[in-house]
Amino acid sequence: MALSPSLAKTEETEIITRFQNYLRIDTVHPTPDYTAAADFIISQAKSISLHLESHSIEFVPGKPVVLLKWIGSDPSLPAILLNSHVDVVPFEEDKWDHPPLGAEIDQDGKIYARGTQDMKSVGMQYLESIRKLIASGFEPVRSVYVTFVPDEEIGGADGVGKFVESETFKSLNIAIVLDEGLPSSSGDSYRVFNGERIPWSLQIKAVGQPGHGAKLYDDSAMENLNKSIESIMRFRASQFDQLKHKECFKGEGDVISVNMVFLKAGTPTPDGFVMNLQPSVAEAGFDIRVPPTADPEALERRLVEEWAPPARNMSLTLWRADQELARNQLVTPIDDSNPWLELLENAVQEAGGNTSKPEIFPASTDSRYFRKAGLLAIGFSPISNTPSLLHDHNEYLGQSEYLKGIDMYVSILKAYTSYISPE
Numbered sequence: 287m288a289l290s291p292s293l294a295k296t297e298e299t300e301i302i303t304r305f306q307n308y309l310r311i312d313t314v315h316p317t318p319d320y321t322a323a324a325d326f327i328i329s330q331a332k333s334i335s336l337h338l339e340s341h342s343i344e345f346v347p348g349k350p351v352v353l354l355k356w357i358g359s360d361p362s363l364p365a366i367l368l369n370s371h372v373d374v375v376p377f378e379e380d381k382w383d384h385p386p387l388g389a390e391i392d393q394d395g396k397i398y399a400r401g402t403q404d405m406k407s408v409g410m411q412y413l414e415s416i417r418k419l420i421a422s423g424f425e426p427v428r429s430v431y432v433t434f435v436p437d438e439e440i441g442g443a444d445g446v447g448k449f450v451e452s453e454t455f456k457s458l459n460i461a462i463v464l465d466e467g468l469p470s471s472s473g474d475s476y477r478v479f480n481g482e483r484i485p486w487s488l489q490i491k492a493v494g495q496p497g498h499g500a501k502l503y504d505d506s507a508m509e510n511l512n513k514s515i516e517s518i519m520r521f522r523a524s525q526f527d528q529l530k531h532k533e534c535f536k537g538e539g540d541v542i543s544v545n546m547v548f549l550k551a552g553t554p555t556p557d558g559f560v561m562n563l564q565p566s567v568a569e570a571g572f573d574i575r576v577p578p579t580a581d582p583e584a585l586e587r588r589l590v591e592e593w594a595p596p597a598r599n600m601s602l603t604l605w606r607a608d609q610e611l612a613r614n615q616l617v618t619p620i621d622d623s624n625p626w627l628e629l630l631e632n633a634v635q636e637a638g639g640n641t642s643k644p645e646i647f648p649a650s651t652d653s654r655y656f657r658k659a660g661l662l663a664i665g666f667s668p669i670s671n672t673p674s675l676l677h678d679h680n681e682y683l684g685q686s687e688y689l690k691g692i693d694m695y696v697s698i699l700k701a702y703t704s705y706i707s708p709e
């Protein structure tokens with residue numbers, strides 16, 4: 287029986303209120319309140335159904351992984367894992383038009399908060415879709431697991447990194463993982479991702495002749511650093527050009543990005559810097575993202591030979607999210623060997639959307655840990671018609687997009703949990 291419009295309205299208001307409540311929990315780095323978030327998620331699970339088992343597992347003290355289990359009628363079949371991270375990145379509150387933890391809704395129905403896109407929306411949409419399916423009497427054949435994990439935004443080592451190594455994880459027998467994607471700015475189109483770039487953090491340091499600000503030294507630290515920055519910027523432009531020229535057919539995730547994120551040199555005073563002094567040390571930091579198609583060894587050589595050559599008094603520190611993945615990047619196949627992509631595409635279509643060609647995620651997600659553990663993982667956030675505002679000011683999500691996304695997962699879960707492989 288169809289709900290009367292006013293009843294349907296109440297239900298929608300409740301769904302939105304639950305999302306607002308999750309957004310208002312302060313899970314902002316560097317001091318996310320993981321306990322409050324875990325308590326909230328577990329209370330949500332209990333309110334959905336007593337049949338939804340919940341576990342809070344602390345592989346690292348104070349950093350719970352919340353695992354929900356919706357057991358299917360044939361638990362021997364490999365299961366579905368829906369993953370989302372609980373933590374969010376910090377914000378510059380004075381640059382926002384709405385409080386970043388307020389979850390205020392403007393007159394256009396846009397909900398403003400850190401995490402509306404990245405990715406508290408997705409976590410709650412998983413729960414709301416399960417709530418709807420259970421309320422409708424739907425019974426899955428395959429089991430569904432839902433994880434709410436800590437620390438994705440700081441590399442995930444203490445979150446999914448520990449989880450995938452655990453006996454609990456191994457006992458779950460997972461066939462496919464869904465994790466975060468990115469919004470699409472166009473109408474009814476949704477983006478899907480089957481791989482991602484690996485983050486490298488590079489710090490370079492130059493030393494050189496210090497002395498009087500008026501001298502033209504041949505080998506000052508600033509000059510040495512500047513030569514490197516020029517070289518790095520030329521490389522950056524060459525990568526960017528491939529994106530700008532449409533005939534290269536490259537997406538953001540297919541080229542190497544290099545962005546300077548800090549510069550450090552000089553002798554500070556209370557209100558500025560000493561001006562007539564050339565420093566003996568100068569440093570710069572770069573966020574680098576390396577796609578699966580790039581040759582990491584060629585890039586490593588470039589770092590040493592061109593960007594931080596010892597011959598120019600330079601040294602470097604390189605941090606990579608995962609040494610092994612940095613050298614051997616993994617993508618989830620998109621051919622017939624992976625039935626889950628087509629199932630997802632069809633399910634999205636049935637719910638009134640379209641998916642675009644699978645892409646390489648330009649930043650990083652926990653999917654890399656799942657792929658490394660040998661699983662298929664697809665990045666998908668059901669957000670269309672919305673500018674991508676991850677990590678940006680005024681991150682928002684429209685109420686109607688949020689509600690539509692829940693129906694996408696209802697459709698996907700119906701297809702995924704009922705799928706029986708032909709053999």
Ligand code: MET
Pocket residue numbers: 438439440441442485607649650651
């Ligand atoms: C250092 S890992 C960073 C993870 C974060 N999601 C990013 O892509 O920036």
Ligand SMILES: [Zn+2]
Pocket residue numbers: 371404405438466
């Ligand atoms: Zn994210």
Ligand SMILES: [Zn+2]
Pocket residue numbers: 375404439676677
């Ligand atoms: Zn993020």
